[in-house]
Amino acid sequence: MPGMTRRSLLGTSVLAAVGAAAGCSSSTSQTSSGGGTAGTLDWWDHFSSFKHLNDDWAKQQSGVLKANVAHTYYDASKATQAFQLAHQANKMPDVYSNVIGLPLPALVSGKWVHEVTIPADVQAKLPKDAFTEGITRLNGKLYGFPMFSLRQSSTLVWANKDLWSKAGLDPGNLPTDYVAFKDALGKLKSAGIQPLTLAMGADGGRIRDQVDDLAQAAGFPGYQGLQFTTGAYAYDHDAYVTVIEYLKDLNDSKLIMPGSNNFGVVDARTRYASGAVGTFIDGIWCAGGSKALAPPIVDKLASGQILVPTPGMHPWCYRGRPAATYFVSADSKNPDAAGKLIASFMSEDYQKGMIEAMDQPPLNLDLVASSNVVDAYKKGVEFCKANVFLMPQAIVKNPAQARVDALRKPVTPHVGNIVQGYLGGSIKDLKAELKKLSDATTADRAQALQKAKAAGAKVSEDDYVFTDWKPGQDYGAAK
Structure with a gap:
């Protein structure tokens, strides 16, 4: 699986993205036909710890969005190839996790992503510096928001x-x-x-x-x-x-x-x-x-x-600054509903479920201490909170570096x-x-x-x- 690591979620340069992040257990889901079919919202990701949470959330959101939200989990070792093949066939799901390993400018120019609209009240829940030009935004357009802490x-x-x-x-x-x-x-x-x-x-x-x-x-x-x-x-x-x-x-x-x-x-x-x-x-x-x-x-x-x-x-x-966790596909025939699905991940119920799944920690690390998770996870989060720091990045210093990242190999x-x-x-x-x-x-x-x-x-x-x-x-x- 070329280019597959969690680092693509941490807002680094193209070299940081080519390759981090990883669902973990064997997939029990079958490959779907891709996003955009009438009345259906396809959602693919590679987060094994969230599989049951996301399966349940898809059922719940089907009623809210008045569409059949179909969630498919891919093992980390299979996700990148599956997504690449779907992209080549113009059958990407409506919503998919950030795992391709390309910087945002390349995703935009390569027609991987669609601009996403997130309600103002949802954006207000995020830190003021959550959106970074070249990482989550490009030319002022938003393509996703981060869900995970850089720490x-x-x-x-x-x-x-x-x-x-x-x-x-x-x-x-x-x-x-x-x-x-x-x-x-x-x-x-x-x-x-x-x-x-x-x-x-x-x-x-x-x-x-x-x-x-x-x-x-x-x-x-x-x-x-x-x-x-x-x-x-x-x-x-x-x-x-x-x-x-x-x-x-x-x-x-x-x-x-x-x-x-x-x-x-x-x-x-x-x-x-x-x-x-x-x-x-x-x-x-x-x-x-x-x-x-x-x-x-x-x-x-x-x-x-x-x-x-x-x-x-x-x-x-x-x-580096966290990148988008999920994208809306350029192939999506219902990008508005896809954006609403992504926005729903910031709800209190989903955030609670995400923490209890004990995967990547949320943006607000303070929520972990009082959550229903094992001490070993809490200890790991506290270590990261105290010992992982925000680094300097060329793309933050000069957003025009996004054009360089798009040309890196x-x-x-x-x-x-x-x-x-x-x-x-x-x-x-x-x-x-x-x-x-x-x-x-x-x-x-x-x-x-x-x-x-x-x-x-x-x-x-x-x-x-x-x-x-x-x-x-x-x-x-x-x-």
Whole structure:
């Protein structure tokens, strides 16, 4: 599934979008014929934790909208391809989740999306800066609104309390640094427990996201290889090397479950949710995704922070402004009703159901503390609330950068592919391969900038330079 990660929901650049976000369990729904049939409103998404909520919501909204709202869930590994095929056949659903992996300008020019009208009272429930030119709006037109907080992570540590206790470990106090974590995995192994699994397979999108997160926590001053203060790409930074070498060390020490280098998200999470492995590195949505796979796991969930190389390091991460969660399709024959369906997701009943599904946290994180969710999820949300910060973005500094983003191309092999190759043995010189990625990504941005300038866009590499950025705080200079 090309370009599939949750990062497309976090308002990053095209490179942040090509590839984050992921429904988790196997789909039980069948492919529908696409949106726009008379009297029917088709709604497709990839949020496994929300499947039952969305099925029920579709039935409820059918009466409200006086149309048959048909909800279809796609597994993360199938969603992107399904959506692409539907787009090619002009049979996209009326409403679909943001998973394609293209920046908003490309979605608009490629006729993926239709302008959406959201009632004023619904818009009023969102933060004043929820809508960003180039991310949720383009040329003043609104194409969607965000439902999820930027303060989330794809890279928390999740443990099975029973298995950790069996190995003499404290699941209420999970290790935070590399050495302590490896030691704990060794104790699990000695107790006859499979220590760890990760989703390193498929297109490598999930492990790419996680390495980007881990690199930030290891001291990389930027996101997805882009340094905030210099605007230069540096995937070959020591932080990336440190992270990937650590993963290789765990793998070589046989602490990672065999086959993990080929596991997609569903494969890896299924092992964790079923109790076959003691530990899983996954996003804040692991609680909901695991529950969807194996409900008994909920009472065994324990969560911990993103790992840091040495004790005492700040586990700080950075994210861009959230992008639209759902779009109205350009193929929709009933865009007004589609917009009303999207607007209904901001209702109190849906928001409550969304939180209790324990997937990505809502824009208002304060709602989580009093909600009916497990402590492990609340703990993960509190960690993200305190340690994930708003990052500077070229497109916020200069909305004309949207025209550059539309011209960017996916660069491969990306970080996830490099991890796959390095752990599998086909890549020998890690630093050299990361340097190639830095150079290729720099070259791609240069060609996009050149083409955008030739077309009249007033853009510059300086748009990516934020000399006033400081670690450990929200970036507020660019508005």
